[in-house]
Amino acid sequence: MPTAEGKPIWFELNAADQDAAQAFYEAVAGWRITPSPMLEHGGYRVAEADGMPVAGIRGSMPEAPGFPGWAVYLATLDVDAIASRVVELGGQIRFGPVDIPHVGRFAMVSDPQDVVFALMAATSPDESRAFGPVPLGTEQTLGQGVWIELATPDPEAAFAFYGALFGWEKLGAMPMGGMGEYAFIGQGDLRPGAVMSSTATEAPARWNWYVHVADIDATLASVRERGGTVLQGPDPIPGGSYSAYIADPAGNRLGVAGPRQPA
Structure with a gap:
Protein backbone atom coordinates (compact mmCIF):
# COMPACT_ATOMS: atom_id res chain seq x y z
CA MET A 1 0.00 0.00 0.00
CA THR A 123 13.30 4.13 -1.92
CA SER A 124 12.04 1.29 0.28
CA PRO A 125 8.60 -0.11 -0.55
CA ASP A 126 8.03 -0.79 3.16
CA GLU A 127 5.83 1.66 5.04
CA SER A 128 7.68 4.00 7.39
CA ARG A 129 7.23 3.26 11.10
CA ALA A 130 8.35 6.74 12.18
CA PHE A 131 4.78 7.94 12.66
CA GLY A 132 2.05 5.98 14.41
CA PRO A 133 -1.68 6.32 14.95
CA VAL A 134 -3.44 8.48 17.50
CA PRO A 135 -4.87 8.01 20.16
CA LEU A 136 -2.14 6.60 22.36
CA GLY A 137 -4.07 3.49 23.30
CA THR A 138 -1.29 0.89 23.23
CA GLU A 139 2.46 0.65 23.57
CA GLN A 140 2.96 -0.18 19.90
CA THR A 141 3.82 3.45 19.10
CA LEU A 142 6.30 4.07 21.95
CA GLY A 143 9.20 6.12 20.59
CA GLN A 144 7.36 7.01 17.40
CA GLY A 145 5.94 10.31 16.30
CA VAL A 146 2.21 10.48 17.01
CA TRP A 147 1.27 14.09 16.18
CA ILE A 148 2.54 17.05 14.17
CA GLU A 149 1.64 20.66 14.84
CA LEU A 150 2.07 23.79 12.74
CA ALA A 151 2.36 27.15 14.48
CA THR A 152 2.00 29.81 11.81
CA PRO A 153 1.25 33.54 11.68
CA ASP A 154 -1.49 32.92 9.11
CA PRO A 155 -3.48 29.71 9.71
CA GLU A 156 -5.93 30.38 6.88
CA ALA A 157 -3.10 30.84 4.37
CA ALA A 158 -1.48 27.68 5.72
CA PHE A 159 -4.67 25.69 5.13
CA ALA A 160 -4.81 27.00 1.57
CA PHE A 161 -1.15 26.12 0.92
CA TYR A 162 -1.10 22.62 2.42
CA GLY A 163 -4.53 21.91 1.00
CA ALA A 164 -3.30 22.68 -2.50
CA LEU A 165 -0.09 20.72 -1.89
CA PHE A 166 -1.41 17.55 -0.22
CA GLY A 167 -5.19 17.78 -0.37
CA TRP A 168 -5.43 18.41 3.39
CA GLU A 169 -8.68 19.80 4.75
CA LYS A 170 -9.75 21.45 7.97
CA LEU A 171 -11.33 18.66 10.01
CA GLY A 172 -12.85 20.55 12.90
CA ALA A 173 -11.29 22.78 15.54
CA MET A 174 -10.97 23.25 19.27
CA PRO A 175 -11.41 26.85 20.53
CA MET A 176 -8.58 28.21 22.68
CA GLY A 177 -10.15 31.51 23.74
CA GLY A 178 -7.90 34.48 23.06
CA MET A 179 -5.33 32.21 21.44
CA GLY A 180 -7.61 31.42 18.51
CA GLU A 181 -8.40 27.85 17.57
CA TYR A 182 -6.57 24.57 17.36
CA ALA A 183 -7.65 23.35 13.92
CA PHE A 184 -7.22 19.72 12.89
CA ILE A 185 -5.79 18.79 9.49
CA GLY A 186 -5.82 15.79 7.20
CA GLN A 187 -7.64 13.94 4.49
CA GLY A 188 -9.46 10.62 4.66
CA ASP A 189 -7.80 8.28 7.14
CA LEU A 190 -4.73 10.51 7.46
CA ARG A 191 -5.21 12.92 10.36
CA PRO A 192 -1.67 13.77 11.40
CA GLY A 193 -2.06 16.91 13.44
CA ALA A 194 -3.21 20.49 13.80
CA VAL A 195 -2.61 24.13 12.93
CA MET A 196 -2.62 27.08 15.33
CA SER A 197 -1.75 30.76 15.31
CA SER A 198 1.85 31.50 16.29
CA THR A 199 0.90 35.16 16.77
CA ALA A 200 -1.93 34.48 19.21
CA THR A 201 -0.12 31.72 21.13
CA GLU A 202 3.34 33.36 20.97
CA ALA A 203 4.74 29.99 19.87
CA PRO A 204 7.66 29.96 17.41
CA ALA A 205 6.45 29.68 13.82
CA ARG A 206 7.50 26.12 12.92
CA TRP A 207 6.46 22.52 12.45
CA ASN A 208 6.65 20.67 15.76
CA TRP A 209 6.20 16.96 16.39
CA TYR A 210 5.33 14.80 19.39
CA VAL A 211 6.97 11.52 20.36
CA HIS A 212 5.07 8.88 22.35
CA VAL A 213 6.60 8.16 25.77
CA ALA A 214 5.63 5.55 28.37
CA ASP A 215 5.39 7.89 31.38
CA ILE A 216 4.99 11.64 30.88
CA ASP A 217 6.11 12.57 34.40
CA ALA A 218 9.21 10.35 34.30
CA THR A 219 10.05 11.78 30.87
CA LEU A 220 9.83 15.37 32.10
CA ALA A 221 11.95 14.50 35.13
CA SER A 222 14.55 13.06 32.75
CA VAL A 223 14.41 16.22 30.62
CA ARG A 224 15.29 18.33 33.66
CA GLU A 225 17.94 15.93 34.93
CA ARG A 226 19.65 16.00 31.52
CA GLY A 227 19.78 19.80 31.33
CA GLY A 228 16.69 20.36 29.20
CA THR A 229 13.71 22.61 29.89
CA VAL A 230 10.00 21.89 30.22
CA LEU A 231 8.40 24.76 28.31
CA GLN A 232 4.76 23.75 28.79
CA GLY A 233 2.75 20.98 30.41
CA PRO A 234 1.95 18.31 31.17
CA ASP A 235 -1.52 19.10 29.82
CA PRO A 236 -4.38 16.60 29.46
CA ILE A 237 -5.29 15.53 25.92
CA PRO A 238 -8.23 13.47 24.62
CA GLY A 239 -7.91 9.77 25.42
CA GLY A 240 -6.54 10.18 28.93
CA SER A 241 -2.90 10.94 28.10
CA TYR A 242 -0.87 14.11 28.58
CA SER A 243 1.33 16.24 26.37
CA ALA A 244 4.22 18.59 27.08
CA TYR A 245 6.56 20.79 25.10
CA ILE A 246 10.27 20.61 25.92
CA ALA A 247 13.63 21.98 24.82
CA ASP A 248 16.87 20.01 24.88
CA PRO A 249 20.05 21.58 26.34
CA ALA A 250 20.84 23.14 22.94
CA GLY A 251 17.38 24.74 22.77
CA ASN A 252 15.86 22.40 20.17
CA ARG A 253 12.12 21.99 20.78
CA LEU A 254 10.10 18.78 20.81
CA GLY A 255 6.70 17.61 21.98
CA VAL A 256 6.21 14.51 24.13
CA ALA A 257 2.94 12.70 24.80
CA GLY A 258 2.01 9.78 27.01
CA PRO A 259 0.13 8.57 30.07
CA ARG A 260 0.65 9.25 33.73
CA GLN A 261 1.41 6.09 35.67
CA PRO A 262 -0.60 5.24 38.79
CA ALA A 263 0.96 6.50 42.02
Missing part, protein backbone atom coordinates in the same frame (compact mmCIF):
# COMPACT_ATOMS: atom_id res chain seq x y z
CA PRO A 2 1.56 3.36 -1.02
CA THR A 3 2.22 5.91 1.69
CA ALA A 4 -0.35 8.72 1.70
CA GLU A 5 0.81 12.06 0.32
CA GLY A 6 1.79 14.33 3.19
CA LYS A 7 2.12 11.59 5.80
CA PRO A 8 4.99 12.22 8.24
CA ILE A 9 7.63 9.57 7.49
CA TRP A 10 10.79 10.85 9.19
CA PHE A 11 12.03 13.32 11.79
CA GLU A 12 15.53 14.80 11.78
CA LEU A 13 17.54 16.88 14.21
CA ASN A 14 20.29 19.21 13.01
CA ALA A 15 22.67 19.04 15.99
CA ALA A 16 25.87 20.98 16.55
CA ASP A 17 26.91 18.29 19.07
CA GLN A 18 25.68 14.86 17.97
CA ASP A 19 27.09 13.11 21.05
CA ALA A 20 25.22 15.40 23.45
CA ALA A 21 22.02 15.10 21.43
CA GLN A 22 22.30 11.32 21.38
CA ALA A 23 22.75 11.08 25.16
CA PHE A 24 19.79 13.38 25.80
CA TYR A 25 17.31 11.72 23.46
CA GLU A 26 18.25 8.17 24.37
CA ALA A 27 17.36 9.06 27.96
CA VAL A 28 14.25 11.13 27.19
CA ALA A 29 12.68 9.33 24.21
CA GLY A 30 13.94 5.84 25.03
CA TRP A 31 15.56 5.47 21.61
CA ARG A 32 18.53 3.34 20.66
CA ILE A 33 20.75 5.60 18.54
CA THR A 34 23.57 4.25 16.38
CA PRO A 35 25.63 5.50 13.41
CA SER A 36 24.19 4.69 10.01
CA PRO A 37 25.99 1.63 8.58
CA MET A 38 26.21 3.38 5.20
CA LEU A 39 29.54 5.20 4.78
CA GLU A 40 27.87 7.48 2.24
CA HIS A 41 25.73 8.92 5.04
CA GLY A 42 28.73 10.69 6.58
CA GLY A 43 28.25 9.99 10.28
CA TYR A 44 24.47 10.32 10.26
CA ARG A 45 22.91 8.71 13.35
CA VAL A 46 19.68 6.74 13.34
CA ALA A 47 17.27 6.53 16.27
CA GLU A 48 15.28 3.30 16.64
CA ALA A 49 12.16 2.46 18.62
CA ASP A 50 11.45 -1.25 19.06
CA GLY A 51 14.07 -1.98 16.41
CA MET A 52 12.45 0.31 13.81
CA PRO A 53 14.10 3.54 12.57
CA VAL A 54 12.07 6.62 13.46
CA ALA A 55 14.41 9.64 13.44
CA GLY A 56 17.87 10.86 12.57
CA ILE A 57 20.52 13.15 14.05
CA ARG A 58 22.92 14.86 11.70
CA GLY A 59 25.68 17.39 12.13
CA SER A 60 25.83 20.66 10.22
CA MET A 61 27.03 20.31 6.62
CA PRO A 62 28.46 23.25 4.60
CA GLU A 63 26.77 21.96 1.44
CA ALA A 64 23.38 21.71 3.20
CA PRO A 65 22.94 24.63 5.58
CA GLY A 66 21.24 23.48 8.73
CA PHE A 67 17.83 24.62 9.83
CA PRO A 68 17.65 24.92 13.60
CA GLY A 69 16.02 22.14 15.53
CA TRP A 70 13.88 19.28 14.36
CA ALA A 71 12.64 18.91 10.78
CA VAL A 72 9.45 17.07 9.83
CA TYR A 73 9.62 14.98 6.62
CA LEU A 74 6.38 14.59 4.66
CA ALA A 75 5.90 11.83 2.09
CA THR A 76 5.37 12.32 -1.62
CA LEU A 77 5.73 10.10 -4.68
CA ASP A 78 7.41 12.85 -6.72
CA VAL A 79 9.68 15.22 -4.81
CA ASP A 80 10.61 17.31 -7.84
CA ALA A 81 7.00 17.92 -8.86
CA ILE A 82 5.85 18.79 -5.35
CA ALA A 83 8.87 21.03 -4.75
CA SER A 84 8.00 22.93 -7.93
CA ARG A 85 4.41 23.16 -6.71
CA VAL A 86 5.68 24.66 -3.43
CA VAL A 87 7.25 27.50 -5.43
CA GLU A 88 4.09 27.98 -7.52
CA LEU A 89 2.12 28.37 -4.28
CA GLY A 90 4.45 31.04 -2.90
CA GLY A 91 6.97 28.94 -0.95
CA GLN A 92 10.67 28.32 -1.54
CA ILE A 93 13.02 25.43 -2.22
CA ARG A 94 15.75 25.73 0.39
CA PHE A 95 17.88 22.70 -0.56
CA GLY A 96 17.66 19.98 -3.21
CA PRO A 97 15.97 17.99 -4.53
CA VAL A 98 18.79 15.46 -4.13
CA ASP A 99 19.14 11.71 -3.74
CA ILE A 100 20.21 10.11 -0.46
CA PRO A 101 21.94 6.79 -1.20
CA HIS A 102 19.83 3.78 -0.13
CA VAL A 103 17.13 6.08 1.33
CA GLY A 104 15.34 8.11 -1.32
CA ARG A 105 15.04 11.59 -2.78
CA PHE A 106 14.35 14.65 -0.67
CA ALA A 107 14.17 18.44 -0.62
CA MET A 108 14.02 21.04 2.12
CA VAL A 109 11.36 23.64 1.40
CA SER A 110 9.45 26.40 3.18
CA ASP A 111 5.83 27.49 2.96
CA PRO A 112 4.77 31.10 2.19
CA GLN A 113 5.06 31.95 5.91
CA ASP A 114 8.71 30.75 5.79
CA VAL A 115 8.10 27.63 7.89
CA VAL A 116 10.54 24.89 6.87
CA PHE A 117 9.69 21.24 6.25
CA ALA A 118 11.09 18.41 4.15
CA LEU A 119 9.68 16.38 1.26
CA MET A 120 10.71 12.75 0.88
CA ALA A 121 10.14 9.97 -1.64
CA ALA A 122 11.50 6.85 0.05
Whole structure:
Protein backbone atom coordinates (compact mmCIF):
# COMPACT_ATOMS: atom_id res chain seq x y z
CA MET A 1 0.00 0.00 0.00
CA PRO A 2 1.56 3.36 -1.02
CA THR A 3 2.22 5.91 1.69
CA ALA A 4 -0.35 8.72 1.70
CA GLU A 5 0.81 12.06 0.32
CA GLY A 6 1.79 14.33 3.19
CA LYS A 7 2.12 11.59 5.80
CA PRO A 8 4.99 12.22 8.24
CA ILE A 9 7.63 9.57 7.49
CA TRP A 10 10.79 10.85 9.19
CA PHE A 11 12.03 13.32 11.79
CA GLU A 12 15.53 14.80 11.78
CA LEU A 13 17.54 16.88 14.21
CA ASN A 14 20.29 19.21 13.01
CA ALA A 15 22.67 19.04 15.99
CA ALA A 16 25.87 20.98 16.55
CA ASP A 17 26.91 18.29 19.07
CA GLN A 18 25.68 14.86 17.97
CA ASP A 19 27.09 13.11 21.05
CA ALA A 20 25.22 15.40 23.45
CA ALA A 21 22.02 15.10 21.43
CA GLN A 22 22.30 11.32 21.38
CA ALA A 23 22.75 11.08 25.16
CA PHE A 24 19.79 13.38 25.80
CA TYR A 25 17.31 11.72 23.46
CA GLU A 26 18.25 8.17 24.37
CA ALA A 27 17.36 9.06 27.96
CA VAL A 28 14.25 11.13 27.19
CA ALA A 29 12.68 9.33 24.21
CA GLY A 30 13.94 5.84 25.03
CA TRP A 31 15.56 5.47 21.61
CA ARG A 32 18.53 3.34 20.66
CA ILE A 33 20.75 5.60 18.54
CA THR A 34 23.57 4.25 16.38
CA PRO A 35 25.63 5.50 13.41
CA SER A 36 24.19 4.69 10.01
CA PRO A 37 25.99 1.63 8.58
CA MET A 38 26.21 3.38 5.20
CA LEU A 39 29.54 5.20 4.78
CA GLU A 40 27.87 7.48 2.24
CA HIS A 41 25.73 8.92 5.04
CA GLY A 42 28.73 10.69 6.58
CA GLY A 43 28.25 9.99 10.28
CA TYR A 44 24.47 10.32 10.26
CA ARG A 45 22.91 8.71 13.35
CA VAL A 46 19.68 6.74 13.34
CA ALA A 47 17.27 6.53 16.27
CA GLU A 48 15.28 3.30 16.64
CA ALA A 49 12.16 2.46 18.62
CA ASP A 50 11.45 -1.25 19.06
CA GLY A 51 14.07 -1.98 16.41
CA MET A 52 12.45 0.31 13.81
CA PRO A 53 14.10 3.54 12.57
CA VAL A 54 12.07 6.62 13.46
CA ALA A 55 14.41 9.64 13.44
CA GLY A 56 17.87 10.86 12.57
CA ILE A 57 20.52 13.15 14.05
CA ARG A 58 22.92 14.86 11.70
CA GLY A 59 25.68 17.39 12.13
CA SER A 60 25.83 20.66 10.22
CA MET A 61 27.03 20.31 6.62
CA PRO A 62 28.46 23.25 4.60
CA GLU A 63 26.77 21.96 1.44
CA ALA A 64 23.38 21.71 3.20
CA PRO A 65 22.94 24.63 5.58
CA GLY A 66 21.24 23.48 8.73
CA PHE A 67 17.83 24.62 9.83
CA PRO A 68 17.65 24.92 13.60
CA GLY A 69 16.02 22.14 15.53
CA TRP A 70 13.88 19.28 14.36
CA ALA A 71 12.64 18.91 10.78
CA VAL A 72 9.45 17.07 9.83
CA TYR A 73 9.62 14.98 6.62
CA LEU A 74 6.38 14.59 4.66
CA ALA A 75 5.90 11.83 2.09
CA THR A 76 5.37 12.32 -1.62
CA LEU A 77 5.73 10.10 -4.68
CA ASP A 78 7.41 12.85 -6.72
CA VAL A 79 9.68 15.22 -4.81
CA ASP A 80 10.61 17.31 -7.84
CA ALA A 81 7.00 17.92 -8.86
CA ILE A 82 5.85 18.79 -5.35
CA ALA A 83 8.87 21.03 -4.75
CA SER A 84 8.00 22.93 -7.93
CA ARG A 85 4.41 23.16 -6.71
CA VAL A 86 5.68 24.66 -3.43
CA VAL A 87 7.25 27.50 -5.43
CA GLU A 88 4.09 27.98 -7.52
CA LEU A 89 2.12 28.37 -4.28
CA GLY A 90 4.45 31.04 -2.90
CA GLY A 91 6.97 28.94 -0.95
CA GLN A 92 10.67 28.32 -1.54
CA ILE A 93 13.02 25.43 -2.22
CA ARG A 94 15.75 25.73 0.39
CA PHE A 95 17.88 22.70 -0.56
CA GLY A 96 17.66 19.98 -3.21
CA PRO A 97 15.97 17.99 -4.53
CA VAL A 98 18.79 15.46 -4.13
CA ASP A 99 19.14 11.71 -3.74
CA ILE A 100 20.21 10.11 -0.46
CA PRO A 101 21.94 6.79 -1.20
CA HIS A 102 19.83 3.78 -0.13
CA VAL A 103 17.13 6.08 1.33
CA GLY A 104 15.34 8.11 -1.32
CA ARG A 105 15.04 11.59 -2.78
CA PHE A 106 14.35 14.65 -0.67
CA ALA A 107 14.17 18.44 -0.62
CA MET A 108 14.02 21.04 2.12
CA VAL A 109 11.36 23.64 1.40
CA SER A 110 9.45 26.40 3.18
CA ASP A 111 5.83 27.49 2.96
CA PRO A 112 4.77 31.10 2.19
CA GLN A 113 5.06 31.95 5.91
CA ASP A 114 8.71 30.75 5.79
CA VAL A 115 8.10 27.63 7.89
CA VAL A 116 10.54 24.89 6.87
CA PHE A 117 9.69 21.24 6.25
CA ALA A 118 11.09 18.41 4.15
CA LEU A 119 9.68 16.38 1.26
CA MET A 120 10.71 12.75 0.88
CA ALA A 121 10.14 9.97 -1.64
CA ALA A 122 11.50 6.85 0.05
CA THR A 123 13.30 4.13 -1.92
CA SER A 124 12.04 1.29 0.28
CA PRO A 125 8.60 -0.11 -0.55
CA ASP A 126 8.03 -0.79 3.16
CA GLU A 127 5.83 1.66 5.04
CA SER A 128 7.68 4.00 7.39
CA ARG A 129 7.23 3.26 11.10
CA ALA A 130 8.35 6.74 12.18
CA PHE A 131 4.78 7.94 12.66
CA GLY A 132 2.05 5.98 14.41
CA PRO A 133 -1.68 6.32 14.95
CA VAL A 134 -3.44 8.48 17.50
CA PRO A 135 -4.87 8.01 20.16
CA LEU A 136 -2.14 6.60 22.36
CA GLY A 137 -4.07 3.49 23.30
CA THR A 138 -1.29 0.89 23.23
CA GLU A 139 2.46 0.65 23.57
CA GLN A 140 2.96 -0.18 19.90
CA THR A 141 3.82 3.45 19.10
CA LEU A 142 6.30 4.07 21.95
CA GLY A 143 9.20 6.12 20.59
CA GLN A 144 7.36 7.01 17.40
CA GLY A 145 5.94 10.31 16.30
CA VAL A 146 2.21 10.48 17.01
CA TRP A 147 1.27 14.09 16.18
CA ILE A 148 2.54 17.05 14.17
CA GLU A 149 1.64 20.66 14.84
CA LEU A 150 2.07 23.79 12.74
CA ALA A 151 2.36 27.15 14.48
CA THR A 152 2.00 29.81 11.81
CA PRO A 153 1.25 33.54 11.68
CA ASP A 154 -1.49 32.92 9.11
CA PRO A 155 -3.48 29.71 9.71
CA GLU A 156 -5.93 30.38 6.88
CA ALA A 157 -3.10 30.84 4.37
CA ALA A 158 -1.48 27.68 5.72
CA PHE A 159 -4.67 25.69 5.13
CA ALA A 160 -4.81 27.00 1.57
CA PHE A 161 -1.15 26.12 0.92
CA TYR A 162 -1.10 22.62 2.42
CA GLY A 163 -4.53 21.91 1.00
CA ALA A 164 -3.30 22.68 -2.50
CA LEU A 165 -0.09 20.72 -1.89
CA PHE A 166 -1.41 17.55 -0.22
CA GLY A 167 -5.19 17.78 -0.37
CA TRP A 168 -5.43 18.41 3.39
CA GLU A 169 -8.68 19.80 4.75
CA LYS A 170 -9.75 21.45 7.97
CA LEU A 171 -11.33 18.66 10.01
CA GLY A 172 -12.85 20.55 12.90
CA ALA A 173 -11.29 22.78 15.54
CA MET A 174 -10.97 23.25 19.27
CA PRO A 175 -11.41 26.85 20.53
CA MET A 176 -8.58 28.21 22.68
CA GLY A 177 -10.15 31.51 23.74
CA GLY A 178 -7.90 34.48 23.06
CA MET A 179 -5.33 32.21 21.44
CA GLY A 180 -7.61 31.42 18.51
CA GLU A 181 -8.40 27.85 17.57
CA TYR A 182 -6.57 24.57 17.36
CA ALA A 183 -7.65 23.35 13.92
CA PHE A 184 -7.22 19.72 12.89
CA ILE A 185 -5.79 18.79 9.49
CA GLY A 186 -5.82 15.79 7.20
CA GLN A 187 -7.64 13.94 4.49
CA GLY A 188 -9.46 10.62 4.66
CA ASP A 189 -7.80 8.28 7.14
CA LEU A 190 -4.73 10.51 7.46
CA ARG A 191 -5.21 12.92 10.36
CA PRO A 192 -1.67 13.77 11.40
CA GLY A 193 -2.06 16.91 13.44
CA ALA A 194 -3.21 20.49 13.80
CA VAL A 195 -2.61 24.13 12.93
CA MET A 196 -2.62 27.08 15.33
CA SER A 197 -1.75 30.76 15.31
CA SER A 198 1.85 31.50 16.29
CA THR A 199 0.90 35.16 16.77
CA ALA A 200 -1.93 34.48 19.21
CA THR A 201 -0.12 31.72 21.13
CA GLU A 202 3.34 33.36 20.97
CA ALA A 203 4.74 29.99 19.87
CA PRO A 204 7.66 29.96 17.41
CA ALA A 205 6.45 29.68 13.82
CA ARG A 206 7.50 26.12 12.92
CA TRP A 207 6.46 22.52 12.45
CA ASN A 208 6.65 20.67 15.76
CA TRP A 209 6.20 16.96 16.39
CA TYR A 210 5.33 14.80 19.39
CA VAL A 211 6.97 11.52 20.36
CA HIS A 212 5.07 8.88 22.35
CA VAL A 213 6.60 8.16 25.77
CA ALA A 214 5.63 5.55 28.37
CA ASP A 215 5.39 7.89 31.38
CA ILE A 216 4.99 11.64 30.88
CA ASP A 217 6.11 12.57 34.40
CA ALA A 218 9.21 10.35 34.30
CA THR A 219 10.05 11.78 30.87
CA LEU A 220 9.83 15.37 32.10
CA ALA A 221 11.95 14.50 35.13
CA SER A 222 14.55 13.06 32.75
CA VAL A 223 14.41 16.22 30.62
CA ARG A 224 15.29 18.33 33.66
CA GLU A 225 17.94 15.93 34.93
CA ARG A 226 19.65 16.00 31.52
CA GLY A 227 19.78 19.80 31.33
CA GLY A 228 16.69 20.36 29.20
CA THR A 229 13.71 22.61 29.89
CA VAL A 230 10.00 21.89 30.22
CA LEU A 231 8.40 24.76 28.31
CA GLN A 232 4.76 23.75 28.79
CA GLY A 233 2.75 20.98 30.41
CA PRO A 234 1.95 18.31 31.17
CA ASP A 235 -1.52 19.10 29.82
CA PRO A 236 -4.38 16.60 29.46
CA ILE A 237 -5.29 15.53 25.92
CA PRO A 238 -8.23 13.47 24.62
CA GLY A 239 -7.91 9.77 25.42
CA GLY A 240 -6.54 10.18 28.93
CA SER A 241 -2.90 10.94 28.10
CA TYR A 242 -0.87 14.11 28.58
CA SER A 243 1.33 16.24 26.37
CA ALA A 244 4.22 18.59 27.08
CA TYR A 245 6.56 20.79 25.10
CA ILE A 246 10.27 20.61 25.92
CA ALA A 247 13.63 21.98 24.82
CA ASP A 248 16.87 20.01 24.88
CA PRO A 249 20.05 21.58 26.34
CA ALA A 250 20.84 23.14 22.94
CA GLY A 251 17.38 24.74 22.77
CA ASN A 252 15.86 22.40 20.17
CA ARG A 253 12.12 21.99 20.78
CA LEU A 254 10.10 18.78 20.81
CA GLY A 255 6.70 17.61 21.98
CA VAL A 256 6.21 14.51 24.13
CA ALA A 257 2.94 12.70 24.80
CA GLY A 258 2.01 9.78 27.01
CA PRO A 259 0.13 8.57 30.07
CA ARG A 260 0.65 9.25 33.73
CA GLN A 261 1.41 6.09 35.67
CA PRO A 262 -0.60 5.24 38.79
CA ALA A 263 0.96 6.50 42.02
